[in-house]
Amino acid sequence: MAERTPSGGLRLLSGQRIADAMFDAHPRQMSRAGIARATGLSKPTVSALMADMAAAGLVRVAAEGLRTGSIGRPAAIYELVPTARHVLAADIGATKMLVGVGDLFGNLVAEREIETAPDAPTAFERLGRAVSTMLDAVGEPCSAVCVGVPGIYRSDGDCVEQALNLPGFDGFAPRAWLAGQLGLPADRVHVDNDVNLAALGELSHLEDGQPGGDFAAISIGTGIGAAMVVDGGLYRGGTGSAGELGSLLLQHPEAGESPVTLEDMASAPSIRKLFGRAIEDGYRSGLAPSSDVPEILAAAQAGDAAASHVLRRVAESMALAVSHLCLIADPTRVVFGGGVGVNAVFVDAVRERLERLVSVPPELAASRLGRRATLAGAVSMSLRIVHQTLVSEALGDQRT
Numbered sequence: 260m261a262e263r264t265p266s267g268g269l270r271l272l273s274g275q276r277i278a279d280a281m282f283d284a285h286p287r288q289m290s291r292a293g294i295a296r297a298t299g300l301s302k303p304t305v306s307a308l309m310a311d312m313a314a315a316g317l318v319r320v321a322a323e324g325l326r327t328g329s330i331g332r333p334a335a336i337y338e339l340v341p342t343a344r345h346v347l348a349a350d351i352g353a354t355k356m357l358v359g360v361g362d363l364f365g366n367l368v369a370e371r372e373i374e375t376a377p378d379a380p381t382a383f384e385r386l387g388r389a390v391s392t393m394l395d396a397v398g399e400p401c402s403a404v405c406v407g408v409p410g411i412y413r414s415d416g417d418c419v420e421q422a423l424n425l426p427g428f429d430g431f432a433p434r435a436w437l438a439g440q441l442g443l444p445a446d447r448v449h450v451d452n453d454v455n456l457a458a459l460g461e462l463s464h465l466e467d468g469q470p471g472g473d474f475a476a477i478s479i480g481t482g483i484g485a486a487m488v489v490d491g492g493l494y495r496g497g498t499g500s501a502g503e504l505g506s507l508l509l510q511h512p513e514a515g516e517s518p519v520t521l522e523d524m525a526s527a528p529s530i531r532k533l534f535g536r537a538i539e540d541g542y543r544s545g546l547a548p549s550s551d552v553p554e555i556l557a558a559a560q561a562g563d564a565a566a567s568h569v570l571r572r573v574a575e576s577m578a579l580a581v582s583h584l585c586l587i588a589d590p591t592r593v594v595f596g597g598g599v600g601v602n603a604v605f606v607d608a609v610r611e612r613l614e615r616l617v618s619v620p621p622e623l624a625a626s627r628l629g630r631r632a633t634l635a636g637a638v639s640m641s642l643r644i645v646h647q648t649l650v651s652e653a654l655g656d657q658r659t
Contacts, residue, residue, distance in 0.1 A: 574605070
């Protein structure tokens with residue numbers, strides 16, 4: 260007698276095992292026999308569930324397989340349908356917002372860059388208009404959304420704290436706003452710190468053989484933030500505030516003096532101020548005092564006196580901060596991102612000074628994703644949400 264399709268919860272669990280196996284195999288396509296071997300399910304069960312998943316639009320026949328013998332039809336080769344679901348991702352920065360719509364495998368099918376408004380509510384309104392236009396062009400709604408924000412996001416209160424570069428979050432609930440704007444339940448909406456998502460972006464784009472279980476991501480731009488990945492997952496700390504590296508004190512203030520933090524020494528605005536001050540103090544330079552960070556770092560590499568002085572001070576400050584991170588967390592790798600962090604001159608200077616402070620320094624590298632790291636992490640997180648409910652959503656309403 261033919262084996263019956265599993266019913267109820269067992270059916271959904273079996274379908275999820277099939278979907279997981281096909282995600283793991285992507286971009287390689289799979290036959291029903293290959294799926295049965297990968298999942299441990301029987302061939303009749305796989306055949307029945309594949310028919311259901313095809314009817315729900317989750318899988319499709321990609322090609323006819325090769326004959327393994329002289330009798331019978333060739334095996335059908337299946338693949339997940341990339342357009343079965345779409346996700347929305349956004350990175351809200353101090354001056355720019357990156358917005359993307361991704362398919363089931365995270366491939367961006369639409370992307371835009373827009374100006375960030377001067378306050379959070381207006382920035383989200385601009386984001387909403389851009390998203391509406393992009394989804395209309397794609398022709399499909401989104402199944403999940405993830406947005407990166409500056410500052411610390413408190414999920415229990417749906418609020419953002421310490422977003423110094425984007426005011427206006429007081430009294431504004433970003434997850435509730437996004438859920439209402441997109442017509443999604445709250446559990447399909449994820450809001451997170453932008454550097455946390457950048458770390459997930461780096462994790463999702465590791466090259467084959469590259470260690471990724473324990474590493475730190477440090478973003479250096481208008482501000483400075485860090486995120487730790489431990490055993491392949493984000494370390495958030497007891498209150499969700501882990502990674503506020505920019506607030507690290509480098510110099511304890513004497514009476515009447517202001518404290519000196521890492522952000523005071525190594526952020527992009529601070530580097531520009533230090534450079535102007537170096538020229539005022541008599542260091543020679545071929546650059547104008549108002550030069551921007553890339554010009555300053557390039558001049559330092561070429562031997563410019565003022566720029567070299569500034570790079571030395573900035574690299575020493577960052578190396579000291581990273582040495583503290585190494586003593587506490589011992590990451591195997593530190594990835595620098597942000598407008599300053601992706602600069603090879605900066606990374607080389609920090610590496611040279613860190614080797615004097617730590618006996619076994621971690622590998623230091625500039626982000627390969629650059630300013631797209633947070634967007635990549637937001638896509639990765641939104642896909643996690645989709646994957647958890649993909650099969651139950653598609654097959655749950657079908658008769659068992």
